[in-house]
Amino acid sequence: MIRQARPADVAAVVALEADTQGEDAWSEALVRDGIEGGLPTISYLVGLVEDRVAGYAVASYAGDIAELQRIGVAADVRRHGIATALLDAVVAEAPGTGANRLLLEVREDNAGALAFYAARGFVEIDRRPRYYRDGAAAVVMRIPLLKGCSF
Numbered sequence: 051m052i053r054q055a056r057p058a059d060v061a062a063v064v065a066l067e068a069d070t071q072g073e074d075a076w077s078e079a080l081v082r083d084g085i086e087g088g089l090p091t092i093s094y095l096v097g098l099v100e101d102r103v104a105g106y107a108v109a110s111y112a113g114d115i116a117e118l119q120r121i122g123v124a125a126d127v128r129r130h131g132i133a134t135a136l137l138d139a140v141v142a143e144a145p146g147t148g149a150n151r152l153l154l155e156v157r158e159d160n161a162g163a164l165a166f167y168a169a170r171g172f173v174e175i176d177r178r179p180r181y182y183r184d185g186a187a188a189v190v191m192r193i194p195l196l197k198g199c200s201f
């Protein structure tokens with residue numbers, strides 16, 4: 051089941067963030083602010099497996115561009131469709147914010163995530179060299195949100 055994150059989910063999301071994002075993980079303060087801040091420009095979703103917060107996704111909205119800032123699933127429940135359900139929920143909510151395309155950045159060496167995004171219909175539109183702290187490049191990917199939209 052996918053739903054908006056609540057204040058009680060902060061600790062679980064912080065733990066997932068640390069597990070899935072490594073040294074780029076956001077601080078608890080940042081996650082708490084995002085979940086409790088009630089900003090219309092940022093959305094935290096969680097995926098539940100038997101009441102356990104097993105995955106999360108964070109999207110930001112600015113005008114006609116939505117950005118998938120984070121998506122992560124606990125290692126023991128991967129390949130069960132949780133990230134797919136989270137991404138579907140982001141894709142469903144985004145047009146209501148005025149967005150017509152969803153962008154993301156992913157490390158060029160993150161083969162699992164690249165395969166996941168390709169399976170979901172994202173296409174590479176750009177690369178940002180030396181984007182990450184360790185020198186890895188970011189692959190910029192995009193999926194259109196509106197039928198017939200080719201942005």
Ligand SMILES: CC(C)(COP(=O)(O)OP(=O)(O)OC[C@H]1O[C@@H](n2cnc3c(N)ncnc32)[C@H](O)[C@@H]1OP(=O)(O)O)[C@@H](O)C(=O)NCCC(=O)NCCS
Pocket residue numbers: 070071119120121122123124127128129130131132133134135156157160161162163165166167169
């Ligand atoms: C990438 C990630 C979010 C995928 O989550 P998930 O819940 O396992 O994904 P799903 O079960 O919805 O996968 C859907 C499809 O994507 C593809 N896919 C997902 N993970 C894959 C992997 N590691 N290798 C190859 N293909 C993969 C497959 O086609 C899969 O369908 P299948 O299981 O029927 O073969 C998860 O591996 C993760 O949290 N990784 C660490 C964090 C990360 O890299 N996040 C993205 C960058 S911020």
